[in-house]
Amino acid sequence: MMTEIKDNFDRTFKTLRVSLLNTCNLACVYCCFGNEDSKENYRSSKGQMLTADELLKLIAKLHERLDLDVVRLTGGEPLLYKQLPELVSGIRAIGINDVKLTTNGLLLENIAPALKAAGISSINVSLDAIEPEVYHLMSRRHDLSRTLKGIEAAHRLGIEVKINSVVMKGLNDSQILPLLAYAFQRKMKIRFLEIMAMGHLHGSADKHFFSQEEILSRIDTHYPASPLPRKSSSTSNYWQTADGNVFGIVANESEPFCSDCNRLRLDAYGNIYGCLSSNSPISILETDPQRLDDSLREALAQKQSIKFTGSTLSMLHIGG
Numbered sequence: 001m002m003t004e005i006k007d008n009f010d011r012t013f014k015t016l017r018v019s020l021l022n023t024c025n026l027a028c029v030y031c032c033f034g035n036e037d038s039k040e041n042y043r044s045s046k047g048q049m050l051t052a053d054e055l056l057k058l059i060a061k062l063h064e065r066l067d068l069d070v071v072r073l074t075g076g077e078p079l080l081y082k083q084l085p086e087l088v089s090g091i092r093a094i095g096i097n098d099v100k101l102t103t104n105g106l107l108l109e110n111i112a113p114a115l116k117a118a119g120i121s122s123i124n125v126s127l128d129a130i131e132p133e134v135y136h137l138m139s140r141r142h143d144l145s146r147t148l149k150g151i152e153a154a155h156r157l158g159i160e161v162k163i164n165s166v167v168m169k170g171l172n173d174s175q176i177l178p179l180l181a182y183a184f185q186r187k188m189k190i191r192f193l194e195i196m197a198m199g200h201l202h203g204s205a206d207k208h209f210f211s212q213e214e215i216l217s218r219i220d221t222h223y224p225a226s227p228l229p230r231k232s233s234s235t236s237n238y239w240q241t242a243d244g245n246v247f248g249i250v251a252n253e254s255e256p257f258c259s260d261c262n263r264l265r266l267d268a269y270g271n272i273y274g275c276l277s278s279n280s281p282i283s284i285l286e287t288d289p290q291r292l293d294d295s296l297r298e299a300l301a302q303k304q305s306i307k308f309t310g311s312t313l314s315m316l317h318i319g320g
C-alpha cells in the first residue's frame with residue numbers, strides 16, 4: 001500500500017479544484033483590472049489549454065494517488081467550456097462521485113438539464129448583487145436577469161444551488177440583506193466572502209475589505225443567528241437564523257482556515273498548485289508516478305501554515 005502524502009499539519013489533498021479555462025464572460029472588479037471596454041484586461045491565454053480527454057487523464061492520475069473525495073470545476077467561467085457535461089460524467093466514471101461546479105450562472109439556464117443528467121452534485125453560483133446597478137458595478141456587465149434565470153432553472157431541476165457573494169466595502173455591502181432575503185425565500189444556502197488580496201488587488205485589498213464581523217453585525221440587524229459547528233476542512237463558518245435559514249461566511253482574512261485545508265488546484269494547462277497564495281505552477285503533464293509524488297509534496301509545501309498571504313495571480317487563472 002502506498003503511503004499517504006501528508007505534511008506536518010497532517011494535511012492531505014482530498015478536494016481537487018480544476019480551472020477549466022482562464023476566460024470569463026464577466027469582468028468582475030476583483031478579478032479584472034481596468035475598464036469594461038478592454039477585453040485584453042480580462043482575457044488572457046498562455047500555451048495550449050487541455051482538452052477534456054487530457055484533463056480527465058490528469059484527474060484520473062491524481063485520483064489514483066490521492067483517492068480524491070470531491071472535484072470542483074471552476075475557472076474562468078466553466079460554462080464556457082464546451083465539453084462540460086461530458087467532463088462531469090467522465091469524472092464520475094473515474095470513481096469520483098462528488099462533482100461540483102462554481103459558475104457565474106450566466107449560461108446556466110440552458111445547460112442545467114445536461115449537467116443534471118451528467119450527475120453534477122451541486123452548483124455554487126456567484127452573485128454579488130441583487131440590484132441591477134450594483135450587479136453592473138461589480139461585474140461590469142448587465143446580465144443579472146440571465147444569472148437569476150440560471151439559478152432558478154437549476155433549482156427547479158432539484159440541483160442543490162448555493163450562492164456565493166464577495167463583499168466589498170462601498171461597492172456592494174448594501175446587498176447583504178437583499179441577497180439574504182433572496183436566498184432565504186428559496187431555501188438556498190448563501191455564503192459571503194471576504195475579499196482576498198489576489199491579482200491586481202494584491203497589496204491594495206484593504207480599501208474595500210469588509211470583515212466577517214461587519215457582515216455579521218449587518219445581518220444581525222434583521223436576522224439574529226447562532227453559530228453552527230465548523231466542519232473539518234470547510235472554507236466557511238456557518239450560522240443559523242431563528243427561522244432555520246443557514247448562511248455562511250468565508251473569512252479568509254479574519255478567521256483563516258489554512259490549518260486543515262485539503263484543497264489541490266489544477267489549472268487549464270496541467271499545472272498543480274497547493275495554495276491560492278502560490279503562483280508557482282508545478283506541471284504534472286509529463287510526470288511518471290515517482291515524479292508525481294515529488295510534485296504533490298512540492299504542492300503541499302506551498303500551503304501556508306497560518307493564513308492566506310495573497311498572490312499576484314488573479315483567481316481567473318488559478319480558479320476560485
Ligand code: SAM
Nearest residue numbers: 030075076077102103104126195196198315320
Ligand atoms: N466564473 C466563476 C464564478 O464566477 O463563480 C468561477 C470562477 S470565480 C474566479 C470563483 C469565485 O472566486 C467567485 O465566487 C468569485 O467571486 C471569487 N473571487 C474571485 N476573486 C476573488 C477575490 N479577490 N476575493 C474573493 N473572492 C474572489
